Amino acid sequence: MVQPKLIIHGGFFSESNTDAATKLAKQESMKRIVSLAHAFLLKHSALDTVVYACELLENDPLFNAGTGSQIQSDGSVRMSASIMDGVTRKFSGVINIQDVKNPIRVAEQLMAYDDRVLGGEGATAFARNQGFEHFDVRIPQRIKEWEIKAASQGKGTVGCVALDAAGKLAAATSTGGKGFEMVGRISDSATVAGNFANAHVGISCTGVGEDIVSASLAAAIGIRVTDGMPLDQAYKRSFAELAAYDGFAGAIALTAGGEWYHLDSHPSMVYAFTDGIFLDIF
Ligand code: GLY
Numbered sequence: 001m002v003q004p005k006l007i008i009h010g011g012f013f014s015e016s017n018t019d020a021a022t023k024l025a026k027q028e029s030m031k032r033i034v035s036l037a038h039a040f041l042l043k044h045s046a047l048d049t050v051v052y053a054c055e056l057l058e059n060d061p062l063f064n065a066g067t068g069s070q071i072q073s074d075g076s077v078r079m080s081a082s083i084m085d086g087v088t089r090k091f092s093g094v095i096n097i098q099d100v101k102n103p104i105r106v107a108e109q110l111m112a113y114d115d116r117v118l119g120g121e122g123a124t125a126f127a128r129n130q131g132f133e134h135f136d137v138r139i140p141q142r143i144k145e146w147e148i149k150a151a152s153q154g155k156g157t158v159g160c161v162a163l164d165a166a167g168k169l170a171a172a173t174s175t176g177g178k179g180f181e182m183v184g185r186i187s188d189s190a191t192v193a194g195n196f197a198n199a200h201v202g203i204s205c206t207g208v209g210e211d212i213v214s215a216s217l218a219a220a221i222g223i224r225v226t227d228g229m230p231l232d233q234a235y236k237r238s239f240a241e242l243a244a245y246d247g248f249a250g251a252i253a254l255t256a257g258g259e260w261y262h263l264d265s266h267p268s269m270v271y272a273f274t275d276g277i278f279l280d281i282f
Helices: 020-041 046-059 103-110 120-129 140-147 209-215 217-226 231-243
Strands: 005-012 079-085 091-097 117-119 158-163 169-175 195-197 201-207 249-255 260-264 269-274 279-281
Touching: 005 020, 005 046, 005 201, 005 249, 005 260, 020 046, 020 158, 020 269, 020 279, 046 079, 046 103, 046 158, 046 169, 079 103, 079 195, 091 103, 091 120, 103 120, 103 169, 117 120, 158 201, 158 249, 169 195, 169 201, 195 217, 201 209, 201 217, 209 217, 209 231, 209 249, 217 231, 217 249, 231 249, 231 260, 249 269, 260 269
Parallel strands: 091 117
Antiparallel strands: 005 158, 005 269, 079 091, 079 169, 158 169, 195 201, 201 249, 249 260, 269 279
16 A cells, blocks of 8 residues: 655745735645645545645635636636546646636536536536536735736646555646736646646646746656656756746646655745655745
8 A cells, every 4th residue: 555645735925925924824724735635635536635635725815726816807717727637647627717616626527528628618607507606716805906906927826746545646736827817818727737647647837827838847747757757857857948938837746656846946836745744844
């Protein structure tokens, strides 16, 4: 039996002009969520756990996903979320979904369908058909930021990679986007550039979606590890490609062998790892 392990992230400290109190609050929240998710992982699969962890992160207004998401240029929130099952390699996701509390749960439902990535009105209509009720994720702070055009520049996303007792990996990622983006803009979070898992490794990214897509970041790290490159080398190689255009990104990863890693191109990413005994939090 494999020792279950879990790594989560909550975007960047630098978003939304984070002060010391907010930084501490984010760290406390990460500690709470990584512990809850690890306890869940002891009795559930990696796939179920990454969804559960992302749901907890989406429900915390400190993070830019679900409740507390950034507001787009037209005053609406459009969110994106995805899941990848390392066993089946199935990827499901929603892009620019509106007015649901937990986009990651909608992505979870799509795993059972042939059409597994839905966008815009189709994604929202699917959610309603599945019984997801209307939920306004805008919080007063984000509305205030939007009114004075002071939202962060797209550095926030949440994510989780889990390794379960059966040695199976899964990854999930969810975002409220950049803030003030053009209507129709597509994030990296529901693509394999932002969220990737196979039998060898799982990766979840945060940062500026356009930069992450340009580097195919999660998929590049994943394929390099799959082809035999050590995890740290795969990261360094992929982040060097990102540095070529000063790309803004961070990524967490966990391998089937239980190795974990994180790197960010700019300071500094919020993450937490636990195997149930050891807890690392930043
Ligand atoms: N990584 C989140 C976004 O750019 O939308």
